[in-house]
Amino acid sequence: MRRHFVHFLWGFLTVLLGFIAVFFISVWNGWIGYMPDMDELSNPIDKFASQVYSADQQLIGTWNQDNNNRVAIDYNGLSPHLVHALVATEDERFYEHSGIDFIALGRAIVKRGVMRQASAGGGSTITQQLAKQLFSEKAHNTLERLLQKPIEWIIAVKLERHFTKEEILAMYFNYFDFLHNAVGIKRAANVYFNKEPRNLNVTEAALLVGLCKNPSMFNPLRHPGRCMQRRNVVLMQMVKSGYVTKDEYAELSQRPLGIHFTKAKPVNGSADYFQAFLRQYMMAKKPERENYQAWQNRQFVLDSIAWEQDPLYGWCNKNTKRNGEPYNVNTDGLRIYTTIDTRMQQYAEEAVRKHVGGYLQAQFNLASRYKKNAPFSSNISRRTIKEILNRSCRQSLRYQRMKEQGATPEEIKRSFRTPHEMTLFTYHGDIDTVMSPIDSIRYYKSFLRAAFMSMDPHTGAVKAYVGGIDYQHFKYDVVMGGRRQVGSTIKPYLYALAMQNGMTPCTLAPNVQRTYGGWTPRNGSRARYGQEVPLRWGLQQSNNWISAYLINLLGPSQFVNILHDFGLNNPDIDKNTGPVLCLGPCEVSVGEMTSAYTTFANGGIRCAPLFVTKIEDSHGNVIAKFQPLMTEVISEVSSYQMIDMLRAVIQGGTGSRLRYAYHLTADIGGKTGTTNNNADGWFMGITPDLVSGCWVGGEDRDIHFDNTAMGQGATTALPVWAYYMQSIYADKRLGYSQNTKFSIPPKFNPCQAADTINVNGIQEEYF
Structure with a gap:
């Protein structure tokens, strides 16, 4: 009996050892569980991370599974x-x-x-x-x-x-x-x-x-x-x-900790917002309606257009490796060469930080001291504020996680009102504190947001991309991901339509207030009221009555069509086909606006944003090249006429502080924009070699300056553009000069056109 028991033990031990041996052999060869191959072990940190390079040959990021750069x-x-x-x-x-x-x-x-x-x-x-x-x-x-x-x-x-x-x-x-x-x-x-x-x-x-x-x-x-x-x-x-x-x-052991804490900053010019956008853009899947919520119809339309028209959108899922699998930027070791210039990117980030973080935020905080509803406008009710905060709670990661874990509404509400340890953003560095999540949401809403993009109008190359004020704490990207009302920055598109219909910057229009189908536009000034004024003056002063006159004359449907030609594909534009469209109530991204304004600096041809020039595989083989996508929107003559009018905005109009306050002498055209209640401030600026756009506003439309002097685009957005261009011109390595002029024929007369037309009963002569 004892011998049988000993034999049993030895047999059991043999089987056990055999099982262990088979198990470890299986694990070693990857038959059980996950076992990285030898190539992956040779570079375990990156796991075949993709490398992202700038146009000036700097490594600005690596993309891998854990998202850490x-x-x-x-x-x-x-x-x-x-x-x-x-x-x-x-x-x-x-x-x-x-x-x-x-x-x-x-x-x-x-x-x-x-x-x-x-x-x-x-x-x-x-x-x-x-x-x-x-x-x-x-x-x-x-x-x-x-x-x-x-x-x-x-x-x-x-x-x-x-x-x-x-x-x-x-x-x-x-x-x-x-x-x-x-x-x-x-x-x-x-x-x-x-x-x-x-x-x-x-x-x-x-x-x-x-x-x-x-x-x-x-x-x-x-x-x-x-x-x-x-x-x-x-x-x-x-x-x-x-x-x-x-x-x-x-x-x-008696020494103090000796902490000299310095907030982790990205590598200069690393363009965190741009990298996050590009990564998602390249990995996008073909849009399917069932994958979108009911309220995401607009995004479905925009994604569908991008899938069909832009080779870079969803590139990883449009192309396959030799084994037939789609590419993955996190594991395939791609080398992605972008158009970003790290020096220009750094100047753009510094410009946003200097004006929005250094000046504008301080002014907004000062104004908020006297608001009982701060940071919200004094014009909205507490009930509306509560609805906004509740909506933000429901959209937060904390809420979603607690709901997934089965927490009751009361438990979730209690959690949001219970103080927790947390790290908060400030412009002077992160601080550790104790605060309830609902109070932290309100705290973060007190920060003004901004977005900026700069691109070459002739190649479409995006040189700088700033999606927000701080990527670590405000990840929402307003350059390509968010859309805001554009206000008066939409007017140049209407004036371009007028040029296409035979008008010129010298064509006269009545500067009077009229009613159009029950809509009576208001204007910020009554200068030259009742007079016939040139269209150049109308755009220079951003006159709403002239814009209303033009859209009534040309027709809203024709205006909608040219907006699409300019690359503004938001389906909401098609729904808003009334004359009020001429004042910019539609929502557009900074990226779309910047691309649209390249039309004026590029002889009437719009350049779509070009983010990547080429992609190589892990062995250095070029597997994709990208060319600028261009669309003719207006004639070359019309683009010259638009430059003439956009110059006037800078010379004596709403953008004139570029000359007297920031002392820029370059050949510049531009347009400011301000929406209702100063909710959005815009500036779009064009030079012969760069087109850049900037937006500044609150996270919600009810967060804004209550006075126009501080809330207008000329105060909120224009200075960012000015600081950026000052740095660009000061850096001689970049090759941009204030002496460069727009390529317009020397003898071109903007007040002449190809034929004779009759506008509003006024006969004009053209060559």
């Missing part, structure tokens, strides 16, 4: 204290094992698994932790985590076979997220100590290594006491490993 450094860029602290704390036999420390693993199994000692320590090596960070998804339960462990062991062994110990340490530090947008050790050293990793001293290195255990729990900004305790634990481990003496520990 880290800046990697090699082992030589690490402080020795970092290496000593990590090895002493996480893996004291790191240099002795080949990926798995069987001594530590056995100790963990006995003490944690059998004896249930929570403080017994783990058995994972640094290499195993790296394998987990790189290749393991977050486990949802204990069983799933247990199944991940063998996979991580094998990946760790393979990592050890393919990389030196030094490379593994560098990868570990480059990958880890230290919070506060400090992904990777370079960003962490910059953010917490304003240093490079190689210059960190022993206490600074110990602090950062201490964060590796749990960065949220030991956050030095929120929990400095807890962080210091953890730092000193790391220092004590360094004592045990012989990297620090006991006498040194006695002194080092």
